[in-house]
Amino acid sequence: MRLLSTKILTCAVIIGVFFSFTRQSARSQTAAVSDSPQLEALRKRGYVRLGLSNEPPWTVIDAEGRTGGAGPDLTRAVFQRMGVRELAGVLSTFGALIPGLLARRSDAISSGLFIRPGRCQAVAFSEPDLCDREALLMKMGDHPTLRTYRDVAADASVRIGVPAGGTEQREAQAAGVPADRLLPVPDGPSGMIMLRAGRIQVYSLPASSAQHLADLWQGQKFSLVLVGGTPVMCAGTAFRPDATALRNAYDRVLATLKSDGTYDRILRAHGFDPGLARGHTRRELCGEEAPL
Amino acid sequence: MTGLVLSDLARSILHGLGITLLLTLSGSALAFVCAFVFGLGRISRWRSVRIFSIVYIEIFRGTSVFVQVFWLYYALPAFGLLLSPLFAGILGLGLNVGAYGAEVVRSAVQATGQDQYEACYALNLTRYQSYRYIILPQAFPRMLPVFGNNMVELMKASSIVSLISLADITFQAQQFRIRTGETFLPFAATLIVYFLLYLGILALVQAAMRASGPKSMKV
Structure with a gap:
């Protein structure tokens, strides 16, 4: 009796694993196909326009206009892995970041934009990258x-x-x-x-x-x-609502950087704690309504 | 250390000065054209031209230039029109100040004495001839001081373009503040630079007034 139940359980696990594998491979295949238009366009152009506001140490713009800081450095690393070599900063005030993105003035925002339920309905966030209290x-x-x-x-x-x-x-x-x-x-x-x-x-x-x-x-x-009694806030890179395929491609590369140590190195260089973001997901930070 | 900060500030302000000058000169040129087109359009013989001119003047005079520039830059893309930041800035400033200029043109033309119009009529001049040779040469010197005022206003209003990611003097000063935490220096420098620009515009207007004086009037 006991043996039988173990057998059944083993079978179930094997079937489950098999199914999850096939589903995953199917998903990655469709993703590889569907991310092509937006990402291909960026690759062809050779640079991504990043909406920024000067908010050290999240975003740092030096006297020569060069862009640095934790957010842009990380985003640059991710896009380079995706085959987009250069990063062009579109500088504005913090409040004008989302209008600029939606008006196609920039392709993404990486300036410490916290993932909040309201914002999740306006823009497509990546998984959290920079967290802070x-x-x-x-x-x-x-x-x-x-x-x-x-x-x-x-x-x-x-x-x-x-x-x-x-x-x-x-x-x-x-x-x-x-x-x-x-x-x-x-x-x-x-x-x-x-x-x-x-x-x-x-x-x-x-x-x-x-x-x-x-x-x-x-x-x-x-x-x-x-501040006591407030949760950890996490920022993500924001994309236009119609660019979820690009966002998904970004997420996959971000996950790779998180596992190979590049992510930790960039965050530490700017004084951020790389451990904080690992405890949070976009789904959780976006709240009840389904995020884009 | 302070030497380094000062040279950083000087470079930032110089970068910004280029944008501010470009906006002021191009914006004023556009405003000048708009002022004449719509100012004369408002006293046109054709009703449709009059209505169109009045609508333009009242809309651009009656709403904030801040909102207009924001609209051109952030709202027009929703209708498929993606203007470059510089073009949006010039357009916003030029159209706004042009609406004020149009009223200046209209009032200066209408302030020309009735006898001048009657003389044109007596000489059998065409409408174009009377405006070109009689009315406008008298009205133009009256417009100049107010045009000068408007140009100064445009120059000062150009600081709002930092809203649309153009790095003018004010924007550069702000960036300098965020980099260094200094507030007195960049704002003192911007005050002085704006005042020097104002003096430049003043000299320009005075030169124009001398040039359009009675001596050079073509009658």
């Missing part, structure tokens, strides 16, 4: 008890600055911070000056960006606190 930046010794957005909401004397068009605004609103104490900040240096001048008491942004700014302003004393 939210942080609060404030003058040292100022409001030492602030740890979460809820604390900010509870203290009527605290105004909080958030990146314009970023996810922090939604998080802070959800925690009950009223609109008149929630100020959009156009860029990092402006946030630091607003902080120093007392226009805002707290500046919330991704921890790696906050660390970069604190290092840049090392003369002054700022303290950095990781």
Whole structure:
């Protein structure tokens, strides 16, 4: 009896494995065929236009206009494996990244665009590549008890600055911070000056960006606190909704880079933790509604 | 260290200056053409031309140039029209300021005395002849100071093109801030550069006013 059940189980496993293999090979065959038009067009042109906003260390644009930073370096590595040699940056403000992509001004966005349910309906994200936690930046010794957005909401004397068009605004609103104490900040240096001048008491942004700014302003004393009670945020490379085949091809190469160590090397070089993204998937980050 | 920062700033501003100059000059040229075409169109004999001119003037005067440029760059592609960033910038600025210029042209022409029109009629000049030789030579010097104002406005409004990924002076200053964290230096430099550009436009308008003075008037 026991033997029989083992046999049946073994058969089931073998059949299951066989089926999953055939399905996988069938899928990879169709993918290889269907990714051709968009990827072929990029290969023929020889470069991919990448929507960027200058957000160190996610994206760094130097004085000569050269593009670097964790996001573009990783995207460049992936596209080179896909046979697209060059990367042309299309620089804009953070809030104009998705409009630019949808208006065909760029082929992809790689500038720390967090995978959020709302955005998943507008653009086709790759699997998560750069993950980070939210942080609060404030003058040292100022409001030492602030740890979460809820604390900010509870203290009527605290105004909080958030990146314009970023996810922090939604998080802070959800925690009950009223609109008149929630100020959009156009860029990092402006946030630091607003902080120093007392226009805002707290500046919330991704921890790696906050660390970069604190290092840049090392003369002054700022303290950095990781926001309690918020999940890890993960960014992905975003494609147009009609470019899911290109996105799928990108995902496959990204998975290869994650397993052969290239991914870890690029992320470490820019101060990102390569372990964080491995615990998350696009499906989970996009929430209930099916992502593109 | 500071020397390196300063040369970085100087290079950034110079890169941006090229774009700002190109936008100002091309935008003003387009605005100048639009001003005459639609300003005279508004007082045309043909009703359809008048209506078309009024619609253009009111739409472009009545909406924000910021939104117009955004539209040209981000919304038109939805209708299959993909303008280059530079072209979208020139078009947006030129059409907007041209609408203001059209009103300047119309008012300057209408401010010409009724006796001048009557003289043209008495001399049996054609409509083209009276405008070309009598009305416009008198109206043009009246337009120039306001055209100068409009050109300065266009030059200053050109800073909005950073919205459409054009690297003008303001955009370069912003990028410099993000790279270095410095705020005083880049903004002081942009203030000075914009003011120098303003002085340049002022000199241009004054030269044009001298050239269009009574001495060179062809009658």
